[in-house]
Amino acid sequence: MTDCGCTKAKAELEEFLHNELESHDAADIREHIAGCSDCSSELHIGVVLTEAVQRACKEVAPEELRDQVLFSIRQIQSTH
Structure with missing residues (x-):
């Protein structure tokens, strides 16, 4: 192996992480x-x-919030 250098390491860091x-x-x-x-x-x-995003993707919004958002979307859609 050879030291790839900072340029390559930083350029490929995202792929390395995944x-x-x-x-x-x-x-x-x-x-x-x-x-x-x-x-x-x-x-x-x-x-x-990456860990913070993974945790956030596992969280679920409260049912009340979901209902409020869907209600607002439907109201906007009905006027357009």
Whole structure:
């Protein structure tokens, strides 16, 4: 493996986070991140954001809110 450098690591960070890279590319980025505090910080931010989005997608709005939103949509649709 060779150090891929910050440019490649940052450019492919999103794919790396989602395990969408070829194994050799992922290994190069993993190796680079292990020795680069800047890219390691970028990875940490990406992990935190990804986990927050995943948690938010699991939450369900209260039934009352859903009913209010649907009612408002129907009112708007009836006037257009």
